[in-house]
Amino acid sequence: MNENLVLIWDRCLQFMRDNLNAAEDNTDLKKLENSFDLLFDKVQPISLVNNNLTLLVPSDFYKEYIEDNYLSLLSAALKKNIGKGVKLWYSVMENKPSGKEKPITMNVKGISTQQPKIQEARPVLRENNVNAFAVPGIKKINIDSNLKADQSFDNFIEGESNKFASTVARSIAKRPGSTAFNPLFVYGGYGVGKTHLAQAIGLEVKSAYPEKVVLYQSSEKFIQDFVKAAKSQNKTDFQHYYQMIDVLIIDDIQFLSGKAATQDSFFHIFDYLHQNGKQIILTSDKAPADILDTQERIISRFKWGLSAEIKSPNFDTRRKIIVDKLSRDGIELTDDMLDYLASEVKTNGVRELIGVVNAVIAYSTVYKSDFSLDLLKDTINKLATTQKKTINIPYIQEIVCDYFGIQREQLLSKTRKREIALPRQLAMYFAKEYTNATFTKIGEEMGGKDHSTVMYACDTIRDVSKIDKELKKYIKDLKEKIAQ
Structure with missing residues (x-):
C-alpha cells in the first residue's frame, strides 16, 4: 500500500477517534466509541486515484454500518486531512468495485496513488502474547473438537421428523462451506436430536478432511470464554481463535439473547468465517424469527443459509429408534412388542424414549425374565405410576x-x-x-x-x-x- 496513503488514513482514524473520545455529552457517539476499533481495524484504504478514494471492507455490512454511523465523522476527517473533491467508494474483500454502485460524494480534494493488489485478510496473532485463545506463530492450531464418537451419522436414526435436516446435514459434511446451506440453522424441541446431527457433521468432516479445524461449542461455553477474554482485555485474540476454525458448531445459540457484547463479538466471527468460506452450524430450540433480544443483523444472518426444523419423532421413527437401541444391546423383540412400545411411549424427544427403553431393559434384568408382551405392558404401567415427571x-x-x-x-x-x-x-x-x-x-x-x-x-x-x-x-x- 502507498506509504503516503497509509499515513493519511492513520491521521483520519486518529481524528475520528479523538472526536469520539471527546463526546462526553453525546451518548450515541460514546456508544460508537466502543465499536470503533473493532470496525475500522478491518477497513483499509487501497487507492486514491482521480478523486476516487476506495476503502476495502470485509463485507457489505461494514459498508452499511460506516454509512449509518460514521459517515459525517469520516467526511470531516477526510476534509481536514486531504482537502476537497474526493468520491468515496467501497470494495468488498477480494472484489474490485463493480462501477455500478453510486459513490458517496464528498467535497474533498483528491491525491493520486496507484491501486495495490488486494490480498485476502487473515487473522493475525500477537507474537508475544500467549493466552487461552491464541497460540503465536501458527495459523492452524491443534484443538479438541469436543465431538463425541457415538454421535455419528451411523447412529442417527432418520425419519419423517428429521429427514430434511438429516439430508442437508449429510450434504454439508461432504462439502463444508461450499454449499448454499451456510449457516445451517437446526431448530426444534428438547431432545429431538439437534446436537446429535450437528456433531455428526463435525465427525464426518474430521474423517473426510483431517486437515480442517472443527469445533463444537455450547453457547454457554462461548459466553464464558468471551467474558474471560473481555476481563483480561483479550477480545481480539478471542475472535482470532474462532476465526481460525473451518467448521464452527454452536449449540443452543438462543442463549446469546440479551448479551449485547457477546453478540457483537459473535457477529464479527460469523462474518469473517462466512466470507472466507468456512462452515457455520447453529442449533436452537426456536426458529430464528422467534429468538428474542438478539440483534437484527444477527437474526438476518441466521437466515442467510438454511433453517431446518426437527420435530418430535412419529410412530415409525420411534419404532426405528427402539429397534436400533435394542439391537445394540443384543435384544430382539417380536413385531407386536415393538409396535406396543412405539405406540405407548409417546415422548416428545429421542432422549426420553431411550430412557424408557433403558428402563424396560433394566426391569427385565432385575426380574430375570424374558421379554414378553405382558412384561412390556407391566413395565410401562409401572413406569407411568412411579416415574416422576421431568419438569423443566x-x-x-x-x-x-x-x-x-x-x-x-x-x-x-x-x-x-x-x-x-x-x-x-x-x-x-x-x-x-x-x-x-x-x-x-x-x-x-x-x-x-x-x-x-x-x-x-x-x-x-x-x-x-x-x-x-x-x-x-x-x-x-x-x-x-x-x-x-
Whole structure:
C-alpha cells in the first residue's frame, strides 16, 4: 500500500477517534466509541486515484454500518486531512468495485496513488502474547473438537421428523462451506436430536478432511470464554481463535439473547468465517424469527443459509429408534412388542424414549425374565405410576402460558404490562422451585433476563403470596398443573 496513503488514513482514524473520545455529552457517539476499533481495524484504504478514494471492507455490512454511523465523522476527517473533491467508494474483500454502485460524494480534494493488489485478510496473532485463545506463530492450531464418537451419522436414526435436516446435514459434511446451506440453522424441541446431527457433521468432516479445524461449542461455553477474554482485555485474540476454525458448531445459540457484547463479538466471527468460506452450524430450540433480544443483523444472518426444523419423532421413527437401541444391546423383540412400545411411549424427544427403553431393559434384568408382551405392558404401567415427571423450564412456561391464556413469545418479551409481568414472575418462581437451574440459567431461558431480575421475581412472589389471596390461588392452581 502507498506509504503516503497509509499515513493519511492513520491521521483520519486518529481524528475520528479523538472526536469520539471527546463526546462526553453525546451518548450515541460514546456508544460508537466502543465499536470503533473493532470496525475500522478491518477497513483499509487501497487507492486514491482521480478523486476516487476506495476503502476495502470485509463485507457489505461494514459498508452499511460506516454509512449509518460514521459517515459525517469520516467526511470531516477526510476534509481536514486531504482537502476537497474526493468520491468515496467501497470494495468488498477480494472484489474490485463493480462501477455500478453510486459513490458517496464528498467535497474533498483528491491525491493520486496507484491501486495495490488486494490480498485476502487473515487473522493475525500477537507474537508475544500467549493466552487461552491464541497460540503465536501458527495459523492452524491443534484443538479438541469436543465431538463425541457415538454421535455419528451411523447412529442417527432418520425419519419423517428429521429427514430434511438429516439430508442437508449429510450434504454439508461432504462439502463444508461450499454449499448454499451456510449457516445451517437446526431448530426444534428438547431432545429431538439437534446436537446429535450437528456433531455428526463435525465427525464426518474430521474423517473426510483431517486437515480442517472443527469445533463444537455450547453457547454457554462461548459466553464464558468471551467474558474471560473481555476481563483480561483479550477480545481480539478471542475472535482470532474462532476465526481460525473451518467448521464452527454452536449449540443452543438462543442463549446469546440479551448479551449485547457477546453478540457483537459473535457477529464479527460469523462474518469473517462466512466470507472466507468456512462452515457455520447453529442449533436452537426456536426458529430464528422467534429468538428474542438478539440483534437484527444477527437474526438476518441466521437466515442467510438454511433453517431446518426437527420435530418430535412419529410412530415409525420411534419404532426405528427402539429397534436400533435394542439391537445394540443384543435384544430382539417380536413385531407386536415393538409396535406396543412405539405406540405407548409417546415422548416428545429421542432422549426420553431411550430412557424408557433403558428402563424396560433394566426391569427385565432385575426380574430375570424374558421379554414378553405382558412384561412390556407391566413395565410401562409401572413406569407411568412411579416415574416422576421431568419438569423443566420450557414445560413450566407452557403450563403458565396456558393457565393465563398468553403466548410464550409474550412471556419472554420485555413488556412490563401486569397481565404479562405477573405470569413471567410466576414462571421464574416455579422454575427455581422445581428445577436445579441457576438464576442465570433461568434468566437466559426467560428471554435473556438478568439473574437479578429472576431473584427479584422469586422474592416478590414469595412475599406477596403471604398477603394476596388471588396470587395464592394462582400458585396453588399452577402447582397442581405442573405436578399432575
